[in-house]
Amino acid sequence: MSSRQAPIGSGLGPKSTAEEALGGRDLSGVEIIVTGGYAGLGLETARVLGNAGANVVVPARDEVKARKAVEGLKGITLASLDLTVPASIDAFADSHLATGRPLHILINNAGVMASPLLRDGRGHEGQFSTNHLGHFQLTARLWPALRRAGSARVVNVSSRGHRLAPVDFEDPDFLRRPYDKWVAYGQSKTANILFALGLDRRAEALGIRAFSLHPGGILTDLARHLDAADLRRVGATDEAGNFLPPEKNGFKTVEQGAATQVWCATSPQLDGMGGVYCEDCEVAEVGSDGDDRHGVRPWAVDPEAADRLWRLSEQMVGREFQVT
Template sequence: MTYGDYRQTPLHTGFGAATTATEALAGRALSGMQAIVTGGASGLGLETVRVLAGAGARVVVPARDRRQAQAALTGLAGVEVAALDLLDPQAIDSFAAAFLASGRALHVLVNGAGLMASPLLRDARGYEAQFATNHLGHFQLTARLWPALRQARGARVVCVSSLGHRQAGVDLDDPHFLRQPYDKWRAYAQSKSANALFAVELDRRGAAHEVRAFSLHPGAILTPLVRHLDQDDLRRVGALDDAGQVNPPPQSGFKNVAQGAATAVWCATSAQLDGLGGVYCEDCDIAALVADDSTGPGVRRWAADPAQARRLWALSEQMTGVRFDPGAA
């Protein structure tokens, strides 16, 4: 039995698709906990921050536009904003160095910021932007914050993946579309598969140091993440009807924001996951491992394959120049 087969077993938690982030918290008090939530100034990330801070956690929200983030987070106690651009390796290092200099332990890191189905964009290194933002930026950020995660003596890293991973695994030979035509949906899918694989290998390496990792599909939700989608794209994902009108959640099957943030909050805080890790979750439960040609929910084997996760880890170290040794202090 493989690592992925063993771990990917639903718990039957009693929660479901309609569970909200507040309900997923299950009344747990988070006083004394420190969290960082990338993408925490809008959409699901903002709701995640609201619920964590409301339960007593102190939360740092890194953002490219600090002024915009501060406006979005106005009125939330215990929340601070810092500068970070996940496409800029130096900015990642600066943010992490400042956090480490504060001496704080880091109990929860939610890697939630991202791009979806964007036109072809490349960073200064020539890396495709969805892979660079959604995976490589978070890989480097987690590596740089590692001392603070270890200091927590019981930290969790939560990687926001997507059911979109079912469209493609990671092309380890050409992840940046240098030798093949760019496909925005395949690029998004491989970045989401990368998020899941990162959690698999991070958990394997981090468990001995009391750092557990999880990935998740939040559900389909209309948030600012869809900003690059045209009307045909929105119809494809079920957000618009044939007349071009927005399908509200009850008709479309989409979740609202409170429901969409639930699984991230559950992964970050639930006692139901104590002693577990390296799993892909959905609807506040561990998802089933499903066949690669499945069209329904669950995690495809290529996104839960420990051998592929190790290969992606090595490639990520090579691409970022960051040697990530979780055993290091």
């Protein structure tokens, strides 16, 4: 049974850093994959985990950029992966499985936000494809390595943006409705949460737990598609287009933004738990429609919606994900 969606009193908070969330734990011998681990929050996450002794694999679409980003960092190995290309996902997974190594932690961190309408090779909308479907297929293909670990965690990086939209099960690809980049983003981030919930319910008996999270507002490469109006909307700039200082925009540093995913991936406070959405290194409450800054929307923690998304995702990627 999934854990209760309510705070547990972690003792950490919005200003906690990834280093503080790790709490000095020794991760020697721990095998970890961090998608998108060569920029922004993913890079800080990979750096902190690698420094703690973990073997961190960072799959990258832009390998030149990735090599420059991780140069000199401890414990990090690069590999090639494009989450919008099914053959690339399969090739990465096959290569990783061929090593025979277990996978103790999978952090599905890579993502795109508020992009123009793009479609992957199968015709699926780009944000849903990158943020959810690619990670769904990747997790399914890496399942033998997660099972080999005996006890493992899967961490999906979602967003407060899930409040913008539930999953439209009738038209997830915007084939019959006008494309809205923010609705598309919200739908994909809701899917991240529902996927963690559905995975945890299926895998708990096998010792594999899943979590989702909102890292906080942070200005990283994820904001590359935002125009001036978008930056005002998210609170990054004032009406004149001037960037606001942290004390006014409420944004976190990268070190603070990576904290919740490191906490979800490694904290013993979450032992025996799973299927929950977290923020600020804490299990979040179920928020009301009037609260646009905290908590998780009911539609994102609905078990029936999670099961429906699981079936839809299997159809969209063209393969079953059998959790056995």
